[in-house]
Amino acid sequence: MEDKKAITILMNLLKKQILTAEEKEAISSAIGIFSWTSLAKTRMKAIKEKSDKNNFK
Numbered sequence: 689m690e691d692k693k694a695i696t697i698l699m700n701l702l703k704k705q706i707l708t709a710e711e712k713e714a715i716s717s718a719i720g721i722f723s724w725t726s727l728a729k730t731r732m733k734a735i736k737e738k739s740d741k742n743n744f745k
Contacts, residue, residue: 691726695719 698719702712 691722691729695722695726698722 698715701707702715702719707715
């Protein structure tokens with residue numbers, strides 16, 4: 689599952705009123721982790737593209 693899709697699902701789950709405070713905190717932590725991994729993947733992709741571009745000059 690893509691990180692963005694997982695984040696969307698978790699955000700929708702957070703909107704429901706049936707979760708305890710501890711469950712909401714766990715979901716928020718998971719969203720944070722998915723966000724950071726998504727940012728890291730984007731950063732690594734940009735670095736690789738820049739490297740590939742510089743290697744073909």
